[in-house]
Amino acid sequence: MIEKRLERMGVMTDRGKATAYGIFSLSLLLILWICATSLFQWIEPRVLPSPTRVIGQFAWILTEPFSGLRLPGHILSSLERWGWGVLTAGLIGIPVGVFFAWNPWFRTFVNPVFELIHFIPPFAYIPLAVLWFGASTATQAMVVFVAAFPSIVINSQLGVAQVEKIYIDAARVLGASQLRTLWRVILPAAAPSIYTGLRIAISNGWMALVGAELVVGKVGLGFMIAQGQENASVATIFVGIITIGCLGVLIDTLVQRTERFVLPWRKVAS
Amino acid sequence: MDQSRTLQVAAGLGAVLAWIVIWAWLTRPGGPVPTLYFPAPDDVWAKFVRMWQRPYIGSTLPNHILASLYIVLTGWGLAALVGIPLGIAMAWWKRLKWIVFPTFQLIRPVPPLAWIPLTILWLGIGDSARISVVFIAALVPWLMNSMLAVYSIDRLLLDAAKTLGANDRQILTRVVCRTALPTLVAAARMALGSAWSTLVAAEILAATAGLGYVAVNASQLLDTDVLLVAMFMIGILGIGMTGLIGLTQNWLAPWSVLGARRD
Structure with a gap:
């Protein structure tokens, strides 16, 4: 009733209603959490800590070192490994993908190895990476690499394969060399697809990193969660999970926003 | 050709x-x-044959495979039981979506793996911890794609059904659920992929059998050949299950396969 009237008055649009419902359901969840822990203690704090306890733990890790580092330190070391993995995957993956589309024989030859990397889940590489590199940054970077590499190759290849043939012919007619055609025509035309691949790679890599850090390492957000498990501190795990989730969203938003600056010629899809 | x-x-x-x-x-x-870092192909093959017959850390290879399959299929199936109806309902009733979706959006960016320590603390290192992590990993693709399946239905079909006098319930069961089928098959594939890769990690962290468990033990014992056998099996089973789902599409929704892009 009220909803209908508000709608007629133009106060409540569909979007506004969605927000209202969302705020309502989320606050209900929060109230339920507070009731279950702080107010009535339906659940033991050992099993589910109260929101204040989680916030307290967050503040504590922010100021006091936990397993050697404060929270920003863990975040930075996670970001560093992830950065190395994604960077290598991009540096190798983009040329490989472009070459896949450029030369079918190269593709046929390299494909078996590529499919092997593609079809074995990145986490299955963790034991191998540990065996090869021990508990070093390279281990995690390798797992991130394996997770990020396939989507970069596939999307680069797709991007190059989808370039309109007429552009390439036009460039050639105008006397451009192969290399120049590749650099000035094919790559800019394929760039949006390559960028999409990088975006998928970036989030896949982030997921894989958490897994790698859970298994091996002495710093990082995944390690922090694993330590929380060992100390039976659910609050620490919560802090870790929330930080990982927030960083994931932040990274994805940043990548989405930068697209407009990096690829100004791409038509922005609504 | x-x-x-x-x-x-x-x-x-x-x-x-x-x-x-x-x-x-x-x-x-x-x-x-050096073969310590990467074993020769014949060693890997010999180890594969041997593991098939004699137990390695507790079970033979087929039993490890069955242990992994049991967890992944249970978690994936449970996620389907929750995800498909909830996804379709959320797409059909706006209000339900408005209520449930924000919570879901809150959980979605967290990698499924990050829940492993929590489930281990809450449920111990038994099967239930791994099943619930696989469940979380599979739920997101199931639910998102079920919603997408409903949204992508041709409006014309809905209008046609309405014109022919179908009521809301008939439209939901006869039109929506059926036209959504091909997308649901795609959802099944994505959910299984996500479930399978998460399971491997879960088995590395806490298990007493399964391929991930074999892999992590082999790595600690420097049995590189065993490790490669486990990795290959993980890859082959992943391909096999994806292929099976592809075949199901021919059988469940044959109309969607005709003219579909094959790659």
């Missing part, structure tokens, strides 16, 4: 053979790659 396809397959097989030869050459006795 057919001839070029045969040529392609032949070239592919040739490439695989070439890589095996390169692999054997690199890992030959006294070769550039």
